[in-house]
Amino acid sequence: METDRYLIDFDTKDIEKQCYDVVIIGSGIAGVYTALEIPKDYNVLILTKETIEISNSVLAQGGIAVSLDKDDSPGLHFKDTIKAGAGLCNEESVWVLVNEAAQNIETLCEYGVEFDKEGINRLSLTREGAHSKRRIIHAGDTTGKEVCDKLVSVVRTKENVKIKERTFAVDLITEGDACKGVLAYDEDTSSYILYLSKMVICATGGFSKLYSYTTNPEVATGDGAALAYRAGAELMDLEFIQFHPTVLFHPENKSFLISEAVRGEGAYLRNVNGEKFMPQYHELAELAPRDIVSRAIFNEMQKTKSSNVYLDITFKDKEYLQKRFPKIYETCLSYGIDMSKDYIPVAPAAHYCMGGIKTDIYGRTNIKGLYACGEAACNGIHGANRLASNSLLEGLVFGRKIGFEVQSVIKKGKEPLEFNDFSVKSKRVSKAINKEEVKSEIQNIMTKYVGIIRDRGGLLYAKDKINEYYNAVKDMENHGIEDFELQNIILLSKLVVESALEREESRGAHYRMDFPETNDVKWKKNIIKSKK
Known part of the structure; x- marks a missing residue:
């Protein structure tokens, strides 16, 4: 088998197997809220590579955008989102986002999230960049932490939800064009486990750790986008990286x-x-x-x-x-x-990735059984530039839609999961590579040449250097998280650079000094990357 499909060699007969109705990769707001929105008669597993409290969502400060004021409306929120997105927003996705915002905020309040208030019942609203109205609800300047803490406390009480911490999702297991589960690495036992499921939801966040300077935690290495790509999923809009x-x-x-x-x-x-x-x-x-x-x-x-x-x-x-x-x-x-x-x-x-795993409004990807939501996904709501405080909202709105989708995808008591054991034997070899040095060098290259302002010369240089690293590690034996993360960082850096080179215009967060104008005639379209 080719070395770029799975990161390790294995035989499923030799790996411990566990079965769940739904496996969620990621424990930020998107992942945890999705778990809470899945009916309680479905068995759910949340995988997180650190403890459940560590995620990008926890660091979110500003708040959540929702039109609640009498002078505001979903229509105005829609208009602001479309304008910020610089011509690439998917209007259907944006309408869903703004129209379903209020009901999801109501659900958060029911879960015990305490937003700042003016008076007894009126939520306090502030304004942020590119919003025409004051529509940002907040909990001081630690909104993400308040929301995450409350959701995690609730999900821990759910008998149908199991949380597996310090467990790294290495690859998706696929048969034909269908996802059958997740091959994971238990960090505490240094062993592999195969979590079989009819539905896998990727909520792993973004990949801003491709850069030297980022607001993101160490875990934001794009593992979800990378494993989805290796499995044949389409990635979209990777060139659009938002720098706060x-x-x-x-x-x-x-x-x-x-x-x-x-x-x-x-x-x-x-x-x-x-x-x-x-x-x-x-x-x-x-x-x-x-x-x-x-x-x-x-x-x-x-x-x-x-x-x-x-x-x-x-x-x-x-x-x-x-x-x-x-x-x-x-x-x-x-x-x-x-x-x-x-x-x-x-x-x-580096702060936020507009691009990610291509989905529709129900979180569906081009692989049967694989869904994505939150920053890991790309359904077109952000276009070329995300509007402030739409990110936490995205995880809520589309996580809930996936929760509803579970009932139609998985019919309880019917059609047991079919899985055929198989083995993977590649030609990977042991290599002496200073992984930390390579990772740092790639982050420096991405920061210098694929950052806020780009041009063809710098992008070509970045492409050549990253391809050198890609070719050096593509047949390397991988033995732990450091290896897995390095493979994911190199792969995504390669795809981001290719997308940035391809888009010969400036739009939203993608600015080319050699192509400073926006070209709607040629480039009002999405760049999609896939192995196929």
């Missing part, structure tokens, strides 16, 4: 997010000379779409030969900032920055 404009830039911390909500509450961006600059770049100034703000900051840093700019919210008093942004205030203060008196040093960093 304002990430703390401090010698001891270059990954802590300074929420967009800080700018939503009026903060200004200033260059190292203390000058406001955003009005020169966009009519919405600090509240322009993220891709525009990130490029503006990048340009100012180049013009002033500096490594950062500053965020200024010193016109707000200390008490207000401590109440509205407790985590940000506390973190900045720990580095000697009092945001009520001092400017906050910030710079852009």
Whole structure:
């Protein structure tokens, strides 16, 4: 068998097997909420490669976008999402997102999530970049953690849901064009387990760890997209990587997010000379779409030969900032920055992947039995640039739709899962490779040449270097998580570079210096990558 289908050699007769109705890979908001929305008479397994508390969702600060105000509507939310997406949004997906937002927020409140309120029952609303109305609900500046903590506490009480921590999903097991389960690696026992299932849901998050500087945790290595690709799934829009404009830039911390909500509450961006600059770049100034703000900051840093700019919210008093942004205030203060008196040093960093596993609005992929939701998926709601605070909402809305889908896909008590044992024997060989060094080099290449601003020369250089690494490891024996993650990072870097080279225009988060204009005639379409 070819070495690029499975990462290890195995014989299923020799591997422990466990059967579940549904296997969910990933324990962020998308994965856990999906598990809660699956009827209780189905047996569900959640696999997570770290503990269940570690995910990208936990780090989300700003909030969740939902049109609740009397002056707002799903139609206006739709319009803002479409505009931010720069012509590539799937309108059907966006309509589902905005129209089903409120009912999912109601469900979160029923699960015990406590959002900030004005008065007794009215949820507090703030505004973020590219939103025309105040529609972001929040829990201080740790919304993701509040939502995750409550959902995890609820899912732990469900008798039909089993959580398997420190378990790495290595590959999908397929027969023909159907997914039959997940081959996983137990980190504690260093052994493999085959989880057989009629339905596998990939909710593994994104792949911003392809870059040196990112707001994402160490787990965001794109394992779901990579294993889906090896199994024959289609990946879409990989060239669109969102760089969050304002990430703390401090010698001891270059990954802590300074929420967009800080700018939503009026903060200004200033260059190292203390000058406001955003009005020169966009009519919405600090509240322009993220891709525009990130490029503006990048340009100012180049013009002033500096490594950062500053965020200024010193016109707000200390008490207000401590109440509205407790985590940000506390973190900045720990580095000697009092945001009520001092400017906050910030710079852009990789934050979110618009692209991922191609799905429809029900999470279905081109592989029977394989579904995806959250950042791991790509159903077109974000287009070329995600609108702020639509990410947590995406995991909720489409996770719920997959939960409903389970009942029509799996008929209880009928049609037992059919699985035929098989073996994989490739020509992989042992190689002495400094994996950490290779990973760091790829992250540096991606940051320098496939970042906020790109051009053909840099992309070709990145392609050649990454292909060298790809060819070096494609037939390498893989023995643990370090090996698996390296394979996934190299594969996805290769596909991202290829997609960025192919799109010869600038659109949303993809900006080409050699093709600075948007070309709807030729490029108002999606780039899809698959092995077929």
